[in-house]
Amino acid sequence: MDQKDWKILKLLYEEKNITKTAEKLYVSQPSLSYRLKNLEKEIGTELIFKTKTGIEFTSEGEYLVKYAKDMLQQLQVVKDNINNMSEEISGTLKIGVSSNFAQYVLPNLLKTFSNKYPEVRFNVRTGVSSDVYKMINDSSVHIGILRRDYQWQSRKYLLNQEPLYIISQNEINVQELPSYKQIDYKTDSSLKEIINRWWTTEFASPASIEMEVDRLDTCKELVKSGLGYSIVPEICLKEEENLYKSKVESKDGALIKRDTWIMYNEDYENLVIVKKFIEHMRSWGNIK
Incomplete structure (x- = not known):
């Protein structure tokens, strides 16, 4: 087994589909199947079996997947440490956002960081x-930027708080908001919870949702056309859009805000590239 096999097993376990895995690895399906057969011969047992919906792993296969994930993680640690030895800040920063x-x-943020450290590359998910x-839990990224607070046991910082706007x-x-037509959009469940919690404390009747769209940008364009209102985080708004904006407030006048958190494993503090990016992020945030 080598690094390519580790990557194949990890991705195949995530996709549970040989065709999709082959597409993501930019190889043909027959060549991937051939490599898996050779790997089974090398190990001396079957690793996968076909189902109606795709493939599943045998118990031996699942054990080998865990080994592959561990080896990929160890290899990345070695690469990170080698890059860390250099006086020049370089390497690949893996970010989940x-x-x-x-x-x-x-x-x-990436542009301004890259201007400071041009030898740094980014792997963004x-x-x-x-x-x-999940990405920070399984160490597939160095740093996670999240819009919800989690009971994370390692390092985390409240990076920013932004108001919500109607x-x-x-x-x-x-x-009289319930009497107006609302345009809804798909978003993180945490934002939905914040908006719903505010709504139920302010109004006795539910929102009159006229339309539901997949994207926040689409929602804004519909609002601009006068087809309804929406409730959005400040992060998506620009002055030149010429929208009427009203901050979402509770009855006692407190602003309803959404938090942005940065979370990571404390072991990664040993990496200069991670330390520098965290400093960069905290200089952007409004929480000191």
Whole structure:
């Protein structure tokens, strides 16, 4: 077995599908199947078996997947430590990022960091916060940027707090919000919880949801067209969009905010590249 086999087993275990795995590895399905057969011959036992929906691993196969994951992690530690020995800050920084943060904030953060340290490369994976939490749990990333607080046992910092806004084409009466048409969008469950909790304390009747869309950007365009209002985090708003904005507040005048957290394993503090990026992130955040 070598590094390629470790990667094959790890990805195949995640996909449970030979065709999808082959596509992600940029190899043909027959060549991947051939390599798996040779690996089974080398190990001396079957590792996978076919099902109606794809493939599953035998108990021996699952044991080998765990070994492959451990070896890939150890190899990455070796690479990181070697890069860390250099006086020049270089190497690959692996980051897991909540999708909206990745879309609206991360590009500029990476650009300014890259200007300081041009030899650093980035490996970025995005998803909802629960996905990012899994990434830091299984050490597939150095750092996680999440939009939800988790009971993380290692290092975590509250990076930023941003207000939520009610946005519309023209001014609306917030006290009569249930009578207006709302445009909803798919997002992290934590944001939904914040909005729903605020709504139930402010209004006796539910929101009148006119439309539901997949993307926050699509939602904003519909709002700009005057088709309804929406409730969004400040992170996605730009001054030039000329939307009517009203901060979401509780009855006692407190702003309803959304948090951004940075979480990572304390072992990675030994890596200069990680330490420098955390410093960079904390200088951006408004929580000191």
